[in-house]
Amino acid sequence: MTSELGRRIARRIAIAGPISVADFMAEALGHPTLGYYRRAMPLGAAGDFTTAPEISQMFGELVGAWLAERWQAMGNPGPVRLVELGPGRGTLMADALRATRSVPGFHAAIDLHLVETNEMLAARQATVLSAFKPSWHERFDQVPAGPLLLVANEFFDALPVRQFHKTARGWSERMVGLSSDGKSLAFALAPGSTPFAAFLPEAAEGAEAELCEQGRALAADIGTRVMRDGGWALLIDYGRDVSGPGSSLQAVRAHRGADLLDRPGETDLSAHVDFGALAAAVRAAASKARVFGPTGQGDFLQQLGIRQRADMLMTHASPPQRHAVDAALQRLIAPDQMGTLFRVMAVGDDRSAAPVGFEPGISGVT
Numbered sequence: 001m002t003s004e005l006g007r008r009i010a011r012r013i014a015i016a017g018p019i020s021v022a023d024f025m026a027e028a029l030g031h032p033t034l035g036y037y038r039r040a041m042p043l044g045a046a047g048d049f050t051t052a053p054e055i056s057q058m059f060g061e062l063v064g065a066w067l068a069e070r071w072q073a074m075g076n077p078g079p080v081r082l083v084e085l086g087p088g089r090g091t092l093m094a095d096a097l098r099a100t101r102s103v104p105g106f107h108a109a110i111d112l113h114l115v116e117t118n119e120m121l122a123a124r125q126a127t128v129l130s131a132f133k134p135s136w137h138e139r140f141d142q143v144p145a146g147p148l149l150l151v152a153n154e155f156f157d158a159l160p161v162r163q164f165h166k167t168a169r170g171w172s173e174r175m176v177g178l179s180s181d182g183k184s185l186a187f188a189l190a191p192g193s194t195p196f197a198a199f200l201p202e203a204a205e206g207a208e209a210e211l212c213e214q215g216r217a218l219a220a221d222i223g224t225r226v227m228r229d230g231g232w233a234l235l236i237d238y239g240r241d242v243s244g245p246g247s248s249l250q251a252v253r254a255h256r257g258a259d260l261l262d263r264p265g266e267t268d269l270s271a272h273v274d275f276g277a278l279a280a281a282v283r284a285a286a287s288k289a290r291v292f293g294p295t296g297q298g299d300f301l302q303q304l305g306i307r308q309r310a311d312m313l314m315t316h317a318s319p320p321q322r323h324a325v326d327a328a329l330q331r332l333i334a335p336d337q338m339g340t341l342f343r344v345m346a347v348g349d350d351r352s353a354a355p356v357g358f359e360p361g362i363s364g365v366t
């Protein structure tokens, strides 16, 4: 364990005992000064990972088209709270807004709200989105009431997960404690069974499971909010459609897999999003809210016209530019790249027509 934050977590455990994996993840990502999402500039080629909007402008442009179409389906409300959770470098929103300039009345209706905890990223968002005078918040529930259009790309995967292991006695929670020599962080199972067992799937001994309480609570808030004020949310992340056993928490540093407990604060931690659990949380909180998907990112983007958009970009491009557009297209939609693993889910009110992008698999990806 080499990071300053790792040493602090170890001291806390030595005094107060083991912490849950969710507490460890929350600290590793969100510690006020040393957390990964508080201090580093994690995104892009020089960072630890890249994301769809950073791969190609087409991604943000098509999300923008989807949001503008939802605004029209809602009856052109103004003002509309346009919210992005975890906007990163602001690229998705900048591309979305540029692509929707010509939608009559849309930009005049927008009141832009960004939910972001990283000050360096917020400063970057302020630069690229200054024309829209955004407001920043630490949490979604701080966004003022009113009709909602929300997008979150690779946000839910950064929310802390608890982990569990099925023993002969039932589910036990995995904790982060200290190694036997007390020098490094180490996983250990909590003694006895867990009160979270009621939320965990049926599984054989030896199985693993994860639970993202913050993700479920946020999905419930979004469902409640769209039913109360009207609105639509588009959630995009890597993950799975149906809840079940399995563990997915992973660590990435400099575009490579890393040890989960090594160097907290300097390593990105993320878990696959359980879209089945998010949909269930929406329905439990707001039974009339409508959920579309999850569908594959490849299908979604193709139904929104990404191939046509790529053709347009290639029309007046040089051969190297054409190659770059085609490579980005494949990366975003091909099943062996981001097209299938990344899932797209929409949550909306019961007052507007169904959104585009969620017809069952028609992709025929090449």
Ligand SMILES: C[S@@+](CC[C@H](N)C(=O)[O-])C[C@H]1O[C@@H](n2cnc3c(N)ncnc32)[C@H](O)[C@@H]1O
Pocket: 029, 030, 037, 043, 051, 052, 053, 054, 085, 086, 087, 088, 089, 092, 115, 116, 117, 118, 121, 138, 152, 153, 154, 155, 158, 159
């Ligand atoms: C993986 S990045 C994705 C960035 C962007 N959406 C994109 O696709 O490029 C996660 C984003 O969420 C922010 N973030 C992570 N955890 C957060 C939290 N608990 N509250 C608010 N923002 C958070 C990060 O600072 C970052 O902007």
